[in-house]
Every structure is written in C-alpha cells, then in structure tokens.
Amino acid sequence: MGYLKYISRRLFYGILVLFLTFTGSFFLLFIIPGDAAGALTTGGEGANLAAALQEQRELLGLDRPIQTQYLDALWGALHGDFGVSFREKIPASTVYFDAFGNTLRLASVGLLLAIVVGLAVGLLTQAVHLAWLREILLAVPPLFVSLPIFLTALLLLQLFAFTLGVIEPFGDESLTGLVIASLCIAFPGGANIAQLLAVNLERTMRSPYVETLSNWGLTRREILYRHGLKNAVLPVLTSFGTTVGNIFAGTVITETVFSRNGVGRIIVDAVNAKDIPVVLISVTVSAAIFVVVNLLVDALYPVIDKRIQVA
C-alpha cells in the first residue's frame, strides 16, 4: 500500500512539473522581447514594414490579450493540439515528431554506449590489479566529462567523414553515421557514470562490512560483484535523470555539426523565431521525458535497495 501511495505522490509532482514547465515557457517567451511577427517580417524590403508587422500579428493571433492566448494554448495542449507552427505553417506536432524519431535514436544509442562503457570503466577501476592501468582508468573519465561536444563532434567528423570517408559529412542516416554521431554525447555521459561508479565502488570496498565478508572467506571479486556493485550503483541511478537530460541537451550541438534533422535544432530555431506552438510542444515533451525517467528511477529505488522506506 505504501508503495502505491509513494508512486502516486511522485506522479502528482510529475504532473505539476509539466504544468509549470508549460506555463513558465509560455510566459518566458513573452518576457523575451520581440515576437513571431517580427521574425517573420525579417528581411522585408517593402516600404511599409510597420503595416506588415501588424498584419502578421493579427494573422498569428498575437494581438489578443496574453491571458486569452495562454488559456487557448493550454486548452489545446490538454487535448494534444499545440496549434500550427508560426513559421512552418504545418501543425507544430508534425514539425516536432518528424524530427523526434531522429533525436530519440541518437540519444538512445548515445545513452546505451554511455551506460555500457561507463559501467565497464567504473567496474574495471576496482577489478584490475595493475596499478598503472587503474590510474589511467581513474584519470580518463574526469577528462572526458569536460570534453566540449562541439569540439568532439568536429574532430569525429573530420576523422570519419573527411579523412577515412566512412560516413557522409552531412545528413548521413546510416547506422555507422548514427553511432559515430552518438559518440559525441556518449563520451561525457559515459565518463560521468564511470566517475560516479568508481568513486562509490572505492568507498564501498573500503567499508567495514567488506572486511567482514572478506574474513568470511569471500574473494574480492565475489564481494565486488555481489555486494559492492549493488551499493555503489545507487548514486549512479540517482543521477540517471540528469544524465538523460544532458544527453538530450547534447543532441542540439551534435545534430548541428552532423547536419542531422532533430528536435535539438528545431527547438533552437523555434526559440529564435518565437514560434510559440513549436517551443511549447518541444518543452512539454522534453519535460515529460524527464518526468518519466525520474519517475522510473524513483520507482526502482525501493526495489533495488530494500532498506529504503517508501511510506
């Protein structure tokens, strides 16, 4: 019963976060100066720009009171209708979800690589016996955490597209292209996981209970895999939501450098153009992903560690 109550409370917070994200971004767009009419008339050479601005404002409904615009947008969103993109003139959901699959693939592969490599490196720091190798394994993650994605992306593209010719320099949709692009976000993500795991394994393996287990006759390896990992992985899990968030954020630059269509690029363009419907669907879906991931993490806690009370 306690578990169900725990989950419902988390769910309520999740919905609250979604509502606040939607509302916050809507009003933020109004606080930032300028509007979509201004963006749409950019570059106009006509003699009567002031009239052109007013005409666009009326066509887009931007001349209505802000509360009317907000309630309309909210009502629509509750029905899954985010309206028509101001600049693309097609439904915002089409603009977004046409690109979403690409980003999801990129982020998933990046995340998978980050988890696999991150966990492996983290574990190896305790599993290897060679001191110099251990030093290297401990030294590499902090370096990779701070790798600027833009630089990694350009270097990877230079190597794989222009030097080796393994992928096309732009718009490569092959699996190889996907994996290489995803490396940009996998590096910092994986390094983060490795770093957290290594530190916590180190601490766990020094705790008194490990000594006790050792005295009972268990080998270091048995202790590491059966007991140490289980305890050390919890902080990694806690930060998993942030890792996912960072990986999605990293897709923006990766998509730009690799000329891949994706929501990262769409959201940047939409914010620049004040394309409210596209911005709203983008932040709402992103927030929903974040909420769901955190909800899953919260749901997993008590399952992994029975000591955690959920009442």
Next chain:
Amino acid sequence: MATTRTRLVALSVAAVVVAGGVAGCGSGGGEAAEKQGKEGGTAVIALTSDQQGVDAASLNDVRENVTRQLTDSLVYRNPKTDEYEPWLATKWTVADDASQYTFTLRDDVTFNDGTKLTAEVVKANIEALQQKGVHSTPAGLVHGVKVEAVDEFTAKFVLPRANAGFLSSISRADVGIVSAATAAKPLAERQKSIDGTGPFTLVSWEANRAVVLKRRDDYNWAPASIAHDGPAYIEELRYEVIPEEQVIYESLKSRKVDFFEAVNPLQVNTLKSAGVQISDVIGSPGLAGEQPLNVSNPILRDKRVRQALQYAIDRDAINKATWLGKNQPAANIFARTNPFWTDLSQYLGYDPAKSVRLLEEAGWTKVGDDGIRVKDGKRLSLRAAQNSPTTQIEQEEWKKIGVELVIDPPLRAEANKRILTGEYDITYWEQTYPDADILRANYGKTSGSNRSILDPSNAEDAALDALLEKQAVTSNADERKQIVNEAATVLVRDAYTLAVLERGKVWALGKRLHDVTPNGVDQLFYTAWLSS
C-alpha cells in the same frame, strides 16, 4: 537585413562584381564545345539553414536560390547592360506617366503542371500576392497594382501611382510567375510547394534536410541574352542544409558540396589553395552597405555630428578586416552595380581631424574624463543595432574623436520593431533591387520605411522626402536620374546614412561545377554544368 547573424555580417560589408568575371562563370567560345556531352549529373548546393519552404511569397531567403530556379519573370534584367529584356513577356509598353505597363506574353509557355501561361494566370498571380500574410517584400512590390487581362496573352498592369522602376520590381524572383493552381492555394500550402515555368521543378522538400529540384526537359523560353537555350544541363539540384559553416568548407574541399552562396571572405584563401573556385565579389545591385542614422535623436539632428561620424570611418581598415581588402569602399549610397550610381566619394573620405573640427563647431568642445565628449551635461553616446566587424571598428575609430558607440543588438524577432520606432541611433538595412525607388522605400517618410526617422517639420528632412517622392512619379529618365542623384547626394553629404563598403557575396564553386550565372545576387543554375 538578412536572416542569420553570419549572413548579416557578410552582407553588411559589401562589394562589386566585375562584369562577367565570376570565377568559373565566364562563357568563352571554347567552352561551348567542351560542354558537349556534359549534360546531366547532380549538383549539391549547401544552405546554412532550413528555408522552411520554397515560395518567395512568404519566405525571404529563398528568392536568390531555390525559387529563382523554379519560376521565371515577365522580364529579365540583363546584369551586364542594366536593360530589361523579354522573358515570359515578348514585349511591353509603358504609359507616358509610368502608371500603366502592358505586357504581351509568350504563347508557348507552360507551367510544370501542364497548364498554359495566360494573362488570366498573371492576374491571379498578382492578386494572390495581395492577400494578407504575404511577405512584405513581394507585397510591397505589387501593392495596389491591378491587372487586367486584355486578351489571352495581353496583361495590363495599372499601378496605384506612377512607378518608373516597376520593370525592376517585376523582374524579381519574389514575384516570379506561378501556375493558376499554385496562385489559388492558401499561402501555408504554397510555402512548401509551387509550380512555376522555370527550368527546374520541385521534387521534394524535407525540413532541416534537403530540397531537391529536377530539370524540366521541355523548358525552352530562356531570355535571349543568356547564352543557352533548351533545357538546363544539370539533371538534379540538391540543396542540403548544413548548419555548421566549417563543415561546408571541408565538404567543398573534398568535393561533397559543389556550391555555397555565402563564403566568409576570410576563408577565401584557404579554399582557393584547396582547389575550390571562388567568384569575384557578387555585388548586390541595390544599395551599398548602409547604416541609417536616426536624426530624431537630438544629438544626430545636427548634421555636423553626423558628418563627423562619417569622416571617422576607416573604410580601408574595415575592408581589410572583413574582406582581406578584396572589397571596395562605398562611393555612394547606391551600389556601383546600380544604374543610378554616381561617384560621391568626395563626401566619403577618412579625415578624423575634420571630424573633431565638426564636433567642436557643433558645440561638443568639452571632453570628459572617460574621453567622451560632453555638452550641457550630456555625453556623446550613441547606440548601434548591429554587432559586426564594421560596428566594432567604428566603435574604436569614433572613440578616438570622443564619441561612444554602444553596441547593443536587438534579438532578431524584435529588430524590426525596435529599429522602426527609433530606439537605435545607428541601424542597418539591405535593399537588393537595382532601381532608385529603393531610396524612397528605405528613407521616405511619406511612403517609405523612414529609416532615418525624418521629421516632416524640419525643412531639410521635408525637402529630402519630397525628392524621394518626386523621383517615383517622374517618367522622363534623364529628369528622374537628376532628381535621384540630388536625393542620394543629400543622403550621403548630410550623412542621413553612412555608406561603408559595397555589399556583396562571394560564391564558392567546387572543382567540377561551372557557369553558375549571377544576376544581382540571384543564382541561375540554368547555365551551369558539371565536368566529370
């Protein structure tokens, strides 16, 4: 004004095309033979941003590239002679007062959807561009114009006011002719797909990815002065969206991209050494790189202050910093490629000592502790709406004469509004069409965008505005030229606007692409071909 920041920078500086001198674009006699058997192929063209569609009626950035391949115009502006030549119209007459233009259309032109070009279609085109939501550029070009289909192939344009520059307007891709079905579509639909009479047709448009055009095999109505007839050589044009410019340059070097329209001049030498063909500077035929000054600011109301700014611009330094010295300093507010250009360089010299004299004459004699001049407790501080190498150099130069320039660019989405309301002292703009009427569109108070925020109660401002209005209704060419020159002289001499460098672009052509024809800044791929 352009869309992206990088383009703004590229466009705010400027240049001139040396007639016919575009690298790889010459058309020597020997090449005709060489072209034999060189038909077909796919040219890959890089774009830095998603264009959101293909229709210049609602989008600003497609006219020079994608739309120009899809649609033709009634008349063709020959960039070498500045004359207007037959294209979809075989001939035309202009009423004495330049308020009526009657075009006789070719009777053998078809749209991509198979329908025929008639006067009714032309009428529907202009009416479609007068609906709400059309981008201000095409809307402004045909504002108030009524078209009468006199017979099947005769279309009479009745203008709301005399407009001696109307042939220039109608020659632009912004008002390129589309089929009746396209004209009837809601704007939102035509944004993504249009049927024209152009040498290429649209195959697909994919957001943030690519626009693909295919050659039209039955195309046979190119302007006579273009040294090619029949269908285009190249089979397919692929416009690829590549947002990171460095990737475009690398792709040009490794022959993955064949064409890029806006090379950063600072990249030119590196590209050349890798075998990429670089065009001469393709001059925009409108105005030179201009910075309107806001005369509604009491400080700038005094023309001596404006002139002081003018004489403290080191154009050579700006040319070196932004173009490696390959561009030319402006010598008029008009670009050198504009038929109305005259040499006004006498007002555009670099003479900081004169600037100081002018400022002191204007009463700005005291210099504060921070090196900025003060008068009646007010600092000589101005705000610029653009952050570019040009404004940065001006900031340094003007500081030397005691003027502070605060660079505080607005967001793109608010730029128009804030500039139009006179919030900035030094702004920027762009006009690309080769006629004098752009001066009115830009600076006119009565019927223009009033870039310098003229005050009708000020005698000098009113006189300038009157000149700008008068040129538009003067049909006698010589008389008009004289009025225009008078207006341009006032704008330049009295520094209502600062003309800096010529405005232009540099094209890059990969090793295998040849003969892309520039018309103004429009790219005509009709004449282009690929070597093996």
